[in-house]
Amino acid sequence: MKRHLTPELMDDPALDPAEHRHALGGLARLNRISAAGRSPWRGMADLVRESNRPLSVLDVATGSGDVPISCARRAKAEGLELELHGCDLSEVALSQASQRARDAGLTMTCFQHDILAEPPPETYDVVTCNLFAHHLDEEGVCLLLRNMALAARRRLLLCDLRRDRIGLGLAWVFSRLLTRSKVVHVDAIKSVRAAWTPGEMRDLATRAGLENAALPSCFPRRMMLSWEPS
Template identity: 45%
Template sequence: MRLLPDLRERRRSPELMDQPGLDPAEHRRALDALRRVNWFSVGTRAVWPRIRSYHREHRRDDPSRPIRLLDVATGGGDFPVRLARLARREGLNLEISGCDMSEFAVEHATQYARRSGVEVNFFARDVLTQPLPEGFDILTSSLFLHHLDEPEAIGLLAAMRTAGDLVLIDDLERSRAGWVLAYAGIRLLSRSSVAHVDGPLSVEGAYTRDEARELASKAGWTRTQVIPRWPCRFLLVGEDR
């Protein structure tokens, strides 16, 4: 294991999976590695109680209308696919979509949803340069915030908060324990050389809970919760209540 870096200050470095021209086979292996990591960290279980509560509260107004959810920067699509499975299991009328700037990721996610037997609509959208689509009630994002510089993060959080009633951001928290877990865990869960490099870099570029709360405040969020969760992550929640 290489020496533990100084994590007192955020240091964002370019990650291999974000580089243009990445070999498709390597890209696919890296997306599969992220799916395993997300399964292990049970991110969907962290957000599901809030989605269920929102659904129950707002379906009273019009039971025939589905609650629409958009997963922003969806990557390989495992996060919304797991949400779709939970919705089907509990009989919730959710209409789930996911967007990503990568056409490759969108195609990968579409195939994964089809194999999983759930209906999720994936489409290409660069949320940093294009406006978010309208008409969604809930917006989620998993493991994307740490990819963004502070102005980008503030802009995206402001756009998401304007676009939806409930915003749920699940991300890494920068810490020594998180770095060690990322370094060792990704090697246990995957053989992807891209993921082996990007995992620790992601933690080095991640925000702390206090930093995430400050980002939300600068983005104009007025009702914000930052909830620590296992393993070395946090859930940033914004809602109209």
């Protein structure tokens, strides 16, 4: 299945804010049903459990913050704590993320930042990115990984879709079952068509200088790149 990258509706700066918020709500439901926070949590849980202080976690291109909030909830269920941070280009998304964190009884520091323009201004124990790499071309993914790596003191985690026909079918069905947002219906299909295969992602990580990165598959039809600085 050949990769096909086209602009997603939610990336359009002219998208009506109300439609944007509706779409973010639909994506939040998709993330809950697909347990999108499970793999990132598993990717950082060992560090969180062995630490004697709250680990700082930055989620890049955080959207409405569903994944880091899910990780913080999982940590809290074990009596542990995360220091949450999230960055995104969209002010609408950042406002939504801040509100969702407050609704969950969590504190999340959100700030506007273009991760493709420069690395984050500070470093963090763990830097994560979820469902963003499929929006980018090869050079964009390499730049994303390099800038994330510069900010990650202990671990980098990048989770995204895998491109295959099963994933395409799942995206079509569940986007329509879980939300009425036409933006999500269109973008869910675009996302899978634009996703990378594990082999492609491994090659991109190597090009970005992330040697010895692990790349396990995750349910449902996803993959998670995990890398630690030497």
